[in-house]
Amino acid sequence: MNSYSHIDRPSPFTQHSPASRPVYLVAPSDIENGAIEASMLGWARNAGFAAEPGSLLLVPGADGELAAALFGFSGETEEAFAAGRLAKLLPAGDWHVESALAPQKIALGFGLGTYLFGRYRKDKHKQVRLALPDDIRVDVERQLAGVFLARDLINMPTNDMGPEQLEAALRALGKHYGASVASIVGNELLAQSFPLIHAVGRASAQAPRLLELRWGREGAPRIVLVGKGVCFDTGGLDIKSAANMAIMKKDMGGAANVMGLALMIMDAGLDVELRVLIPAVENSIAGNAFRPGDIYRSRKGLTVQIDNTDAEGRLVLADALAFADETPCDLLVDMATLTGAARVALGPEVAPFFTDDDALAARLSAISSEENDPMWRLPLWKGYDKDLKSRAADITNAPSGGMAGSITAALFLKRFVRPQTRWAHFDIYGWTLSEKPHAPVGGEAFAIRTLYRYFRELARQ
Known part of the structure; x- marks a missing residue:
């Protein structure tokens, strides 16, 4: 695919890569019930992260380097476009979403959130990319x-x-x-x-x-x-x-x-x-x-x-x-x-x-x-x-x-x-x-x- 509208825009997506960091979709109940990995749960609770929809918490690894991110998400598929906030909140680099919930909608929401009309001024645009399999990426890029x-x-x-x-x-x-x-x-x-x-x-x-x-x-x-x-x-x-x-x-x-x-x-x-x-x-x-x-x-x-x-x-x-x-x-x-x-x-x-x-x-x-x-x-x-x-x-x-x-x-x-x-x-x-x-x-x-x-x-x- 060589989409006309992307001639002057880098794609917000990349192929799945071992180098991409995971984003975990977390509901408030996951924090309350301890339904996520213990090390991340402790970090989230100590940071006061309540997984409110649209909120983000960066998670360090054992070496202190950035390892993952938790994203507040209610689990409702109609709210998948809230993933547009990820494009604004995540640090630059490659990421992938650890969830089977409406992956195409999550990807579309993320991609839509990357839009910037910059013809008349130079805005800084960090390169945050979401790793996707080709069977999803091609049609999402088209839309x-x-x-x-x-x-x-x-x-x-x-x-x-x-x-x-x-x-x-x-x-x-x-x-x-x-x-x-x-x-x-x-x-x-x-x-x-x-x-x-x-x-x-x-x-x-x-x-x-x-x-x-x-x-x-x-x-x-x-x-x-x-x-x-x-x-x-x-x-x-x-x-x-x-x-x-x-x-x-x-x-x-x-x-x-x-x-x-x-x-x-x-x-x-x-x-x-x-x-x-x-x-x-x-x-x-x-x-x-x-x-x-x-x-x-x-x-x-x-x-x-x-x-x-x-x-x-x-x-x-x-x-x-x-x-x-x-x-x-x-x-x-x-x-x-x-x-x-x-x-x-x-x-x-x-x-x-x-x-x-x-x-x-x-x-x-x-x-x-x-x-x-x-x-x-x-x-x-x-x-x-x-x-x-x-x-x-x-x-x-x-x-x-x-x-x-x-x-x-x-x-x-x-x-x-x-x-x-x-x-x-x-x-x-x-x-x-x-x-x-x-x-x-x-x-x-x-x-x-x-x-x-x-x-x-x-x-x-």
Whole structure:
């Protein structure tokens, strides 16, 4: 494996070696009941180590040299990502975990905890490595590569990650895996019938564009991934407040996530026919910006009244989804940092998703629980479909009332997908608000580890 996202990063893993030191996962009850080796138990008790989850105690050997470490761990597999703290707490060197408990999850948690976005400053990064057998290491490294790519792209400020740079990143990813990448740029969007993408992005100094990556075997299961690529969102003429604009570099989080997912799929060599579509724009303010009250005819043919220029993500996705759905596929997935309503409903850590396919929803939900990749299905409630009505056009992009905003946004997108198409929409946050053992504050991947495993299953059918 030669993962694209690890080109400039050393792997946090090494092969099993006699030189690696052991880390013992210890629960509070192990200290209380004396369930660990006597010499380590005495050291732990004398040091006041109670094995609280996430705590670490270094253990010397008979010669006084560092010999091992005790790591407080409750034993619950859903807490395996707490192992991300090991990457920060352990001294430099090679280590291995003495536990059979969810070794892949422990390794993934550790690996995620090594992430550092250091493009703009030189941070000291100690080389702590976890020894793993190859059968675990290869796929964990692959998942880390996808997650780290998504984090890197989101964390990049817009002066270095506008539509042009996002295109360059997709082209670099495609080149790495032998995929073809094409783009439709500027007024050519109008010539080829992508009026909504053009309208949202035309006021930016960087021209709007639709990016397309293709990879895989023709005739294999067809997967289409669509990612919202709004590289910065001022809100347009319905301008956001300064506070709400502060992290709007993350509004291309949908694009970043589908690129991370595409990396996993291609790196694993899954037997699928993959297509990735990214409408890449910046929602800027200028004399030619689109306005409240404007009406545009979409690629699908539906007319859309603009009742809020800050509801721009669904517009660029509408044209991209309509284009994606013109060719039949086995599954169409879109990912977008779409609505604040989704955060009100489920907070910043759980990704709501929408689909009419009950079997798909059930399988994704089961995988997400097993993978510690939280998501929750919300309903495509038909009763709210009436809220999309417009007096002057077929639909509005911003229903009035402010109720069920994530659902009405999903219903808007559904209008651009044929009823017979298997489709799932993810309204992700793309950001970690407070530091976690496995994730620093900043850009974050949502749901892509679940989708990667689902596509592995699909490719084996």
